[in-house]
Amino acid sequence: MSTDKVVIITGGGRGIGAATAELFAMKGFAVCINYKSNSDAATEVVRSITNKGGLCVPIQADCSVEEDVVRLFTTVDRELGALSVLVNNAGIIRPQCRLEDMDADRINSLLINNVTSYFLCSREAVKRMSIRRGGQGGTIVNVSSGASKSGSPNEYIDYASSKGAIDTLTKGLSIEVADEGIRVNCVRPGLIYTGMHADGGEPDRVNRLKDVIPMKRGGAPKEVAEAIYWLASEKSSFATGSFIDLTGGL
Numbered sequence: 001m002s003t004d005k006v007v008i009i010t011g012g013g014r015g016i017g018a019a020t021a022e023l024f025a026m027k028g029f030a031v032c033i034n035y036k037s038n039s040d041a042a043t044e045v046v047r048s049i050t051n052k053g054g055l056c057v058p059i060q061a062d063c064s065v066e067e068d069v070v071r072l073f074t075t076v077d078r079e080l081g082a083l084s085v086l087v088n089n090a091g092i093i094r095p096q097c098r099l100e101d102m103d104a105d106r107i108n109s110l111l112i113n114n115v116t117s118y119f120l121c122s123r124e125a126v127k128r129m130s131i132r133r134g135g136q137g138g139t140i141v142n143v144s145s146g147a148s149k150s151g152s153p154n155e156y157i158d159y160a161s162s163k164g165a166i167d168t169l170t171k172g173l174s175i176e177v178a179d180e181g182i183r184v185n186c187v188r189p190g191l192i193y194t195g196m197h198a199d200g201g202e203p204d205r206v207n208r209l210k211d212v213i214p215m216k217r218g219g220a221p222k223e224v225a226e227a228i229y230w231l232a233s234e235k236s237s238f239a240t241g242s243f244i245d246l247t248g249g250l
């Protein structure tokens with residue numbers, strides 16, 4: 001089955017990715033939820049969307065592996081049709097620590113998962129969207145982090161650095177494809193209530209830090225999803241290389 005509007009959301013099985021998938025489906029998109037390993041979470045999101053009449057398919061792929069990325073995009077070509085939007089959202093975080101306690105395996109794994117994956121997925125999206133290559137245009141929305149600006153000292157400077165790379169990718173790629181019908185933008189969430197904090201060893205991290213946020217609360221995944229959707233929609237048609245900070249004022 002094909003539709004006029006198709007979105008791939010990497011890391012779409014939980015948190016911000018899942019909320020984004022729900023919103024795009026509600027707006028009439030055929031949704032591909034990409035997941036790396038948690039098939040149960042992805043299946044639950046698919047069930048929620050299809051129960052509401054939406055079209056959603058889950059595709060397992062490790063987006064840091066080139067062969068998996070190519071398979072992901074060719075499967076979407078075949079099953080859903082021409083790609084309209086890519087949301088680069090997949091990423092990992094490791095337990096909190098200082099730089100002096102990080103080894104090369106941790107650093108390299110994090111950079112490959114958080115940076116290489118965005119490059120590979122963006123490459124495949126550009127190949128399909130670019131009017132220079134016969135495509136119909138499209139939008140790419142990268143999910144970075146407020147950590148790219150704060151640096152996350154004493155906790156996640158490796159993660160923060162990976163998101164700094166995504167900021168640079170957003171700016172450079174947006175200029176590179178600006179006259180090819182492709183817009184590239186970015187959201188930078190701050191302290192959002194998602195399961196990622198448990199991956200870092202502190203499930204309650206948002207509650208611990210919320211008082212330093214000017215708005216005195218953490219954010220919800222749906223609030224980030226709304227910004228992603230706006231950047232992907234025609235309502236932001238003159239925006240490219242732009243960033244939306246969703247940090248409650250930090």
